[in-house]
Amino acid sequence: MTTSMLDAGLGTLGQLETFQAGTEGAATNAIFGGDGTLLTGNRRQRRQESAQYKRNLIQLTRLYRGTIEGDRRATVAFQEAMSRADFTNLFGDIIDRQLLAAYQTRPVQWPSYAKRGRVRDFRTVKRFTLDGGEGVLNQVKELAPYKVRSVSDAAYEYAVAKYGDQIAVSWETMVNDDLDALTELPTRLGNAARRTEEKFAAQLFSGSGGPNSTFFSNANRNQINASVTGAGTPTNPALTVQGLQYAMQTLGQQKDTDGGPIYVEGVTLVVPPALEVAANNIVNATEILAATGGGPGTGNDQLRVANWMRNRVSVVVNPWLPIVNTTNGNSAWYVFANPNVGRPAMELGFLIGHETPELWVKSPNAMRVGGGPVAPEEGDFEHDAIQYRVRMVVGGTLMDPKSAVVSNGTGA
Known part of the structure; x- marks a missing residue:
């Protein structure tokens, strides 16, 4: 045992001895209020407050004190105790243990460039258009x-389809979940549904080889x-003021x-994260320097104009x-017309x-002997399994290509 470990052990020992003085509640705060983190939760509190838990901790304190003072018998007993699963878990509570937060998810954004539709069932639905009759x-x-x-x-x-998955955990896992990590399972399934919507929308107009070529x-x-727009127009320009x-x-x-x-x-303007800065700089600029005809321009052939694109x-x-x-x-970027005005692109x-x-x-x-409801967290009758499930129904299609513009940003 190193000197640093010995000093740490003596410090912890002073805190543990408080149990023997009868001030058990204060000792709990003393032990878990320092470098370690007390992770709150009903299961954890019940275990900490149990008499058996405290008796085990006091027993371990005595063995540890004897080891520090050089008692060979206590040392052997302490080593044996440390090999047992319950004491290993007991010391595991003193170590700083935290559940890291889940990755942050973005809110659903596809409604800003795609129309939201409603269907009655899983059969194919049609969206009709009527053109003509509006010419001059x-x-x-x-008499003519x-x-x-x-x-x-x-x-x-298009037709909608059903998507979903489930997560199953055992009752034992739920009992051992002192970090309350499993309480986030429904939230995670909800986030999965949100991601499914966003990816589904992106796959309508983009694929592995680039923007949808059809x-x-x-x-x-x-x-x-x-x-498309005449001589002088570059092919697939990068996202710049001129490109937009x-x-x-x-x-x-x-x-x-x-x-x-x-x-x-x-x-x-729909862009990947790599173009976020460029897109926001363009839209949020206060002024734009432009040639008289709108081109790049140099020298005196420039105008300083307010950023009307904002x-x-x-x-x-x-x-x-x-x-x-x-x-x-x-590098690819897309421009979609407002889907709620006129004919949407998708x-x-x-x-x-x-x-x-x-x-x-x-x-x-299952039900308890003598009656009484059984909470879902208690698991099913056969296997004590707890199962969560998410279901969502979504479909979609591309519609009018006249309501969208693309550049793959490669300049070729």
Whole structure:
């Protein structure tokens, strides 16, 4: 035994001896109020206050004192005691033991760029669109017939699916949970459901190879490049003031089936964590230096303007993007039109009556002899098992590509 261990033992011994003086409550505070941490909880308190626990502690105190004073007999007995599981656990209570907090989760953010839908059941649902009939009217000459214009319909469809998991623990594990760690199991399952929503939404418009190439394409005119917005436009620019300008230009040049403009009230800029600083710097800047025509400009061909984008663009940082997109997930960025005004770029649907994650605990199939309810924490009849479960129902689809713009940020 080293000198430091001996000094520590003598200090602890002075605290333990308080038990023999009859002031057991004060001794508890003395022992656990220093370097160690007293972890509160009903199970822990019951054990600390039990008579057997205190008797074991007093017995250990006597053996420890004899060891410190050189009593060979006490030393042998103390070594034997330290090999027993109950005394090992007893000293485990004096050591600083803490349960670290769970990772922080973000609130669900997909509603800022996707519409929320409601469905009645698990069958495929359709979302219909009607286009046409809104073009500029034709002039009608005297006694001439009115021209007939056509309208066309289209539909998007998807079906919701059920997601869920369960966690099962034994009754013995619950009893031994002096850190109350298992009380967080329902919360963890709820967080898992929240993550499922966010990842599901991200996987609609992004994949392992990059942004969804069917939805984002030159044919849909929602990729930033010269073929969409004209000569001089870079291909897949990085996120800068100028890059965001090209995105707004791309979105603003979309036309409906009648060849008319599509008005976009506000947009959401969705970026990975790697672009969070750049996105917020752009949106929160007080002024922007721009060329007369809006380009980079140098010398006298510049304007100092208030940052008008602050009122048009909101930023959402989506940490799932680099996880889903393993090719350019840290550089790709997206602009979505407000999903609650006009036609949305995508929709996530939820089952009516089950629109939020549902948490369950299995009711024990047992009752006490003589009657009386059995709490779920007591476990089932066959195995003393306690089971928690989460269930959620979600589905969704991409809808109108005219309401979104993408750049993979690679410049190529």
